[in-house]
Amino acid sequence: MNKIWLSSGVLNSQLAKTGLPLWMLGLGADLLWADMNRLLAFLFHQGVLDEQFLQLQQLQDEASPNFVSEVLNIYFHESEKLLTNLRGLLMEREYKKMEIHLNQLMGSSSSIGAKRVTNVCVAFRAATHHTNRAGCLHALEMLEHEYCYLKNKLHELFQIEQQRALVAGVRYPEQNQNQ
Amino acid sequence: MGMAAAESQFHVLAVDDSLIDRKLIERLLKTSSYQVTTVDSGSKALEFLGLSETDESNPSTPSVSPNNHHQEVEVNLVITDYCMPGMTGYDLLKKIKESSSLRNIPVVIMSSENVPSRINRCLEEGAEEFFLKPVRLSDLNKLKPHMKKTKLKDQKQGTSEKLENSEVQQLQPQQQIQNDLQGVPKSQDPQPESESHLEQQQQSLQQANNNKRKTIEQGLSPETDRTRPRYSGIATVV
Numbered sequence: 001m002n003k004i005w006l007s008s009g010v011l012n013s014q015l016a017k018t019g020l021p022l023w024m025l026g027l028g029a030d031l032l033w034a035d036m037n038r039l040l041a042f043l044f045h046q047g048v049l050d051e052q053f054l055q056l057q058q059l060q061d062e063a064s065p066n067f068v069s070e071v072l073n074i075y076f077h078e079s080e081k082l083l084t085n086l087r088g089l090l091m092e093r094e095y096k097k098m099e100i101h102l103n104q105l106m107g108s109s110s111s112i113g114a115k116r117v118t119n120v121c122v123a124f125r126a127a128t129h130h131t132n133r134a135g136c137l138h139a140l141e142m143l144e145h146e147y148c149y150l151k152n153k154l155h156e157l158f159q160i161e162q163q164r165a166l167v168a169g170v171r172y173p174e175q176n177q178n179q
Numbered sequence: 180m181g182m183a184a185a186e187s188q189f190h191v192l193a194v195d196d197s198l199i200d201r202k203l204i205e206r207l208l209k210t211s212s213y214q215v216t217t218v219d220s221g222s223k224a225l226e227f228l229g230l231s232e233t234d235e236s237n238p239s240t241p242s243v244s245p246n247n248h249h250q251e252v253e254v255n256l257v258i259t260d261y262c263m264p265g266m267t268g269y270d271l272l273k274k275i276k277e278s279s280s281l282r283n284i285p286v287v288i289m290s291s292e293n294v295p296s297r298i299n300r301c302l303e304e305g306a307e308e309f310f311l312k313p314v315r316l317s318d319l320n321k322l323k324p325h326m327k328k329t330k331l332k333d334q335k336q337g338t339s340e341k342l343e344n345s346e347v348q349q350l351q352p353q354q355q356i357q358n359d360l361q362g363v364p365k366s367q368d369p370q371p372e373s374e375s376h377l378e379q380q381q382q383s384l385q386q387a388n389n390n391k392r393k394t395i396e397q398g399l400s401p402e403t404d405r406t407r408p409r410y411s412g413i414a415t416v417v
Binding site: 052055056058059061063064067070071074075078103104106107108110111112113 | 197198199200202203206207209210262291312313315316
């Protein structure tokens with residue numbers, strides 16, 4: 001049974017950090033839960049995410065168990081296209097078209113609770129209104145940075161959640177005997 | 180269990196060009212036990228409602244458009260995004276209200292921008308509510324009264340005498356005020372109101388109008404304030 005966990009290097013390192021033996025997996029699940037909440041709290045505190053992200057999580061249930069990851073995958077896919085297009089449009093000074101893209105990115109970012117990304121979009125949009133090329137360039141760089149940061153953090157969150165689900169589903173022989 | 184069956188009869192048509200927002204609104208509506216159909220444009224919405232874009236508002240003459248089919252699925256409410264390419268939510272609202280077959284369907288507008296003039300325009304055109312995005316579950320609680328009112332109106336007109344018809348139509352505005360103000364669905368049947376009750380409601384209407392002015396003023400403050408005001412279609416009452 002222990003072989004299952006030895007092959008999961010990430011889980012190992014998580015548990016190793018805590019100094020706990022592998023067999024205490026029930027506790028491991030709780031620690032991962034704490035890790036997840038700690039990360040979430042951090043992201044809220046930093047203004048990376050806002051309450052809308054929680055609303056998103058609340059919409060996930062037995063009827064729609066993968067709702068959050070589905071929505072986020074759509075978000076990543078769409079956003080990356082928009083960001084690529086924005087760079088091209090900026091090179092061509094297509095400010096009106098940039099505004100349309102920004103409205104879309106702003107809308108979807110706001111819908112998933114990505115507060116910092118949304119705010120940068122607002123500033124970016126203002127720069128397009130002024131056809132301020134330098135301002136737009138700066139805003140685009142900030143946007144790309146914020147988006148990357150968000151994506152990394154959300155992936156981290158998902159990893160922890162997946163591990164937690166995995167760990168929570170484990171049955172050990174000793175535990176089975178006790179039941 | 181009977182209540183759940185009754186609730187699942189409400190069918191909402193959601194219109195939004197954003198895939199993410201369509202997913203969100205669909206989940207929100209399903210969580211609230213509504214049947215949902217989502218479309219990505221105003222023209223597709225009209226198609227679904229059985230009205231082609233070029234259709235004159237005259238359901239008795241058959242349209243030559245091949246897309247036109249009389250509404251097969253009953254829609255109890257349309258909820259639409261405002262900013263959409265091509266036909267905006269406002270355009271869609273207008274088309275629905277101009278159509279004699281569709282104008283009784285309540286329409287709700289959603290927008291990510293808090294623009295008072297836009298909100299007013301929509302309410303004046305007949306929108307029941309205006310929601311700021313992102314829409315929350317709590318916002319959807321405001322929908323049921325609008326849907327129930329319409330269902331009931333259809334039922335009454337189907338079976339009643341003309342006299343009763345005019346009574347119902349008189350009652351409708353008051354019923355709407357009551358529902359808008361309280362936000363909680365009352366009993367389904369509109370009871371004949373006593374005069375004093377009507378007076379009370381008119382006083383409440385005054386208050387509600389004041390509240391509405393206040394929330395519009397709030398709306399002019401920086402958009403980072405996410406305590407979003409809500410807007411109800413009270414303005415249409417005579």
